[in-house]
Amino acid sequence: MNDVMEKIQTKPTEAPAKKEKAKVKKVLIICSKGKIEDVYAALVMANGALMEGIEAKMFFTFFGLEAITKKNADHLHTATVGNPAFMPGLPTMLGGLPGFEAFASYMMKKEMDKLDMPHVTEFIQMIDAGGGEIYACKLAADMFHLKKEDFLPEVKGIITVGDMYALADGEGTQIIFI
């Protein structure tokens, strides 16, 4: 028994391999939601990456597709029902009153304007100008009957999930799902 213990104790400990600090080189941001705050989170992160010299790709799917349609990109809403962090204490019934969601979304956009935050379409133009690439999900586009011409001109294509993963090719890529 002692022999065994000795063997264990004398086993040389491996020096931890020294690693170079690996920088993020590319981000693939998947936006699956169409609420204004979720879409902005995706846009801010994509644009922020480009500002840091990090490559950025965006993939919009499901309700996130709303954010890249010509029709609705600049008319996204926040949820005033089922969103406990929105005006805590607000009775759910009030949040559901007609026009309340539109009003809350309008107020939110006003606050964003004060912070010099661009509208969704302008933000997407900025990301495109900065070399970012924007794609729509084929499966979701088929489901919502959306075609290439329904999307903003900056949308590079409607691609499959396999193509999406190909966007993340290369070392130092991070995939972010919203």
Add this chain to the structure above:
Amino acid sequence: METLVMNNGMVDVNEDGYLKNPAQWTPELAHGIAKEVNIELTDRHFEVLNWLRAKQAEGVALSIRKVGNSGLVDIKEFYQLFPGGPLKISSKIAGIPKPVSCI
């Protein structure tokens, strides 16, 4: 205090290499800083740098969007002039503080 020695002169810089005092900036210094990031400055670069310096002096919080709306350069060209993080790199070359904008 960290200093940057360039063109026989000394200027004070912070830990990220940004000038502490924009008044110490000279075009020669800009050329020196730009060389470190492999940018050969042209007149076009200097138009942008001078605009950035003027706005910073006015106390404007600079952002990519503001540069894009300047009427001087669009965002695409801005990225081409200062590749790999245009606002930060141009601010460093322009001798103004590191931008704190998220947009």
